[in-house]
Amino acid sequence: MHLSPPLQPMLARSVEGLPSPGASGRLVYEQKVDGFRALVFARPAPFIQSRRGADLGPAFPEIMRAASELGVEAVLDAELVVWAGRGLDFTALQQRARRRGPSAERAAATSPAHLVVFDLLELSGTVLMDQPLARRRALLEELFTTRRLSAPWALSPQTTDQDVARTWLDPAWGAVGVEGAMIKDFGGRYRPGDRGWLKARSRTTAEGIIAAVTGTVRAPQTLLLGSPDPAGTGRLRLIARSTPLSRSASAQLGAALHPAGPDHPWRGLRFSAGWGTSEPLAFRPVVPELVAEFTGDTAVDGGRYRHPVRYLRVREDMAPSDVHT
CATH class of the missing domain: 3.30.470.30 (DNA ligase/mRNA capping enzyme)
Structure with a gap:
């Protein structure tokens, strides 16, 4: 008997931390x-x-x-x-x-x-x-x-x-x-x-500017996070998208975020709905004035997190200009 393609590989599910051998x-x-x-x-x-x-x-x-x-x-x-x-x-x-x-x-x-x-x-x-x-x-x-x-x-x-x-x-x-x-x-x-x-x-924490949301501004579902272009062009580049927000985080952020005007740096841009797909993501730009702390894994390509990150909190002690990649 020989195995022949296509063959489904065995898969894994994610866990936080390492379980003990017992x-x-x-x-x-x-x-x-x-x-x-x-x-x-x-x-x-x-x-x-x-x-x-x-x-x-x-x-x-x-x-x-x-x-x-x-x-x-x-x-x-x-x-x-x-x-x-x-x-x-x-x-x-x-x-x-x-x-x-x-x-x-x-x-x-x-x-x-x-x-x-x-x-x-x-x-x-x-x-x-x-x-x-x-x-x-x-x-x-x-x-x-x-x-x-x-x-x-x-x-x-x-x-x-x-x-x-x-x-x-x-x-x-x-x-x-x-x-x-x-x-x-x-x-x-x-x-x-x-x-x-x-x-x-492996996970690490970082900060990003809340520049857009999915859902509505008053009840955001996920966050799109950006950082200033390191080349000093004044543009804002997308670095991460969050996992779905908890109900309490959505309410807290919905009370603090404001819809962006026509001069938002992402107005008219298209982002994909997921890694490896061309399906466009529906999002709403917000005034990029709040900085969020998040945790994500270490799969980062060209400054962008490949997998969704987890929102932790607003960094009220940081201004958008304090965010660096």
Whole structure:
């Protein structure tokens, strides 16, 4: 029996902080890196599948070659990443995903991709998904050792030490592309499509100018936060969108915000409703006079938070000119 694409990957749900291993000690922690999920079908005719089933192979020819030259047929679960000197570069990874043909080959030479592998689903025709994670990990480590795998292959760090895993939640790790930690059951089997794993993200606090809202100004649902252009142009750039506000926060902000006039810097601009979609977001500009403190994860691209941030409070001690990125 062989696994064939498309194959649904096993998924995770978010948690705040790291759960304790407990008396059973069955939990294991792995680094969560900032990349594209990739299922690698390492065969003479390899296939690199995205989380949603798309074919990533044409954009990453060096990964296709590595998969075809592995020396044993296998199916691996991994994160596809691009290293850019001081850390992982998600923007460069996105740009690479759009390239094909000679352009993809040039990008492979200048911005090579790597696979951070964390699971082994099939080896030499034996499907391993019903095997416990401990067994799959042992076979994965043996594969790396016996095949002497090196770049573009990388083995995901794993530990049973909660204190070690807690260090991965430090924003300093986030700055180089480690988003946090995955938490898994060492005895668990691989369940495609099931959110049976947990993930805890590295988080940090920052400030942004409340420049627009969704919903109404008197009853805002989410906030659009901006910061002054660091180039000194006087423009306001979008840095984050908040998660839905609580009822009390909506009421508090609705009493303090004011509709913006026609000179608002975002008047007439279009923002997407979500990351990776072109659907426009319906928003209402407000006078950019209040500064909000928020908490967000460390996935920041070009100064913009990729995931929604959580509003904490208004910083009455700060003026918009005090906000810096």
